[in-house]
Amino acid sequence: MIKVGIVGSTGRVGTLLIDDLKNDKEAVLAAVHVFDKLEKSVPENTVVTNDMKELMQSVDVVIDFSAPAATEELLTQVVEHGIRKPLVIATTGFSKHQQNLLVEASKLVPILYSTNMSLGVAVLNKLVALASKTLADFDIEIVEQHHRYKVDSPSGTALTLAEHAARARDLDLDKVRVSGRDGDIGARTKDEIGVMSLRGGDIVGRHTVGLYNDGEFIELHHTATARNTFSRGAIKVAKWLIGKEPNLYSINDALGL
Ligand SMILES: NC(=O)C1=CN([C@@H]2O[C@H](COP(=O)(O)OP(=O)(O)OC[C@H]3O[C@@H](n4cnc5c(N)ncnc54)[C@H](OP(=O)(O)O)[C@@H]3O)[C@@H](O)[C@H]2O)C=CC1
Numbered sequence: 001m002i003k004v005g006i007v008g009s010t011g012r013v014g015t016l017l018i019d020d021l022k023n024d025k026e027a028v029l030a031a032v033h034v035f036d037k038l039e040k041s042v043p044e045n046t047v048v049t050n051d052m053k054e055l056m057q058s059v060d061v062v063i064d065f066s067a068p069a070a071t072e073e074l075l076t077q078v079v080e081h082g083i084r085k086p087l088v089i090a091t092t093g094f095s096k097h098q099q100n101l102l103v104e105a106s107k108l109v110p111i112l113y114s115t116n117m118s119l120g121v122a123v124l125n126k127l128v129a130l131a132s133k134t135l136a137d138f139d140i141e142i143v144e145q146h147h148r149y150k151v152d153s154p155s156g157t158a159l160t161l162a163e164h165a166a167r168a169r170d171l172d173l174d175k176v177r178v179s180g181r182d183g184d185i186g187a188r189t190k191d192e193i194g195v196m197s198l199r200g201g202d203i204v205g206r207h208t209v210g211l212y213n214d215g216e217f218i219e220l221h222h223t224a225t226a227r228n229t230f231s232r233g234a235i236k237v238a239k240w241l242i243g244k245e246p247n248l249y250s251i252n253d254a255l256g257l
């Protein structure tokens with residue numbers, strides 16, 4: 001059995017991971033990192049710890065759905081303290097420093113980083129690249145909708161979709177992204193890529209990529225209707241990651257897309 005450790009075990013996705021692993025035939029929950037207090041019951045012998053090093057030493061692979069500060073602590077164990085374990089990272093909202101740390105750690109251990117663990121979004125990224133290149137004159141606008149508790153904006157998924165669109169047009173996303181419009185802003189410029197966020201209720205996650213031209217437009221939608229789409233996706237790619245060489249892998253590598 002593959003021994004899995006969870007960072008973010010008390011969170012919305014982390015608690016689902018605990019349940020999903022109870023029913024898995026190839027993987028078992030071996031350790032959970034707990035920031036404050038674990039209310040949920042875990043199988044007997046599960047290591048429950050607030051020590052990231054102890055968590056990593058107790059497992060074959062770590063799945064992280066937490067917060068940027070927690071992921072940073074995880075990556076620091078690899079880069080500065082010599083811990084070598086495969087990592088599946090799903091947390092979003094990293095700073096530039098944290099993104100660089102992720103790249104550094106991936107030279108030492110296999111890391112699969114994906115801002116969205118669903119198959120549908122993996123395919124949507126490809127569709128967006130194709131549409132953005134082919135429909136070169138169309139204006140691109142991305143809208144993401146999430147539950148009222150989400151703390152980072154725009155969502156990691158929306159930024160990844162925008163990155164696929166920008167790359168397909170040889171644009172630098174940092175230069176063309178517009179994530180707010182208010183007041184006398186002037187007409188839309190040709191290259192800008194709008195990435196806007198709505199927050200409310202219990203929306204699990206909805207992303208719309210629109211490509212608009214005179215006389216016609218296309219809108220590509222993805223809606224996650226259940227949060228365990230993400231937890232189950234992460235367990236699937238964690239199994240794939242075991243035994244891989246150190247590198248930064250994408251979900252497409254794991255799904256063979
Ligand atoms: N890639 C993907 O497919 C998906 C990614 N996500 C991302 O995963 C992350 C978690 O999402 P979600 O479960 O909804 O969030 P929650 O806020 O529900 O959970 C966050 C978890 O991280 C823990 N945590 C927060 N800060 C720290 C810290 N400094 N050190 C250790 N642990 C900490 C929390 O502990 P405590 O409860 O004690 O505060 C909690 O267990 C987000 O970044 C989200 O965007 C979410 C869904 C899908």
Ligand SMILES: O=C(O)C1=N[C@H](C(=O)O)C[C@H](O)C1
Pocket residue numbers: 092115116146150154155156157158204205206
């Ligand atoms: O915080 C969430 O809930 C989600 N976060 C991820 C993101 O930022 O893209 C993925 C998913 O949409 C849910």
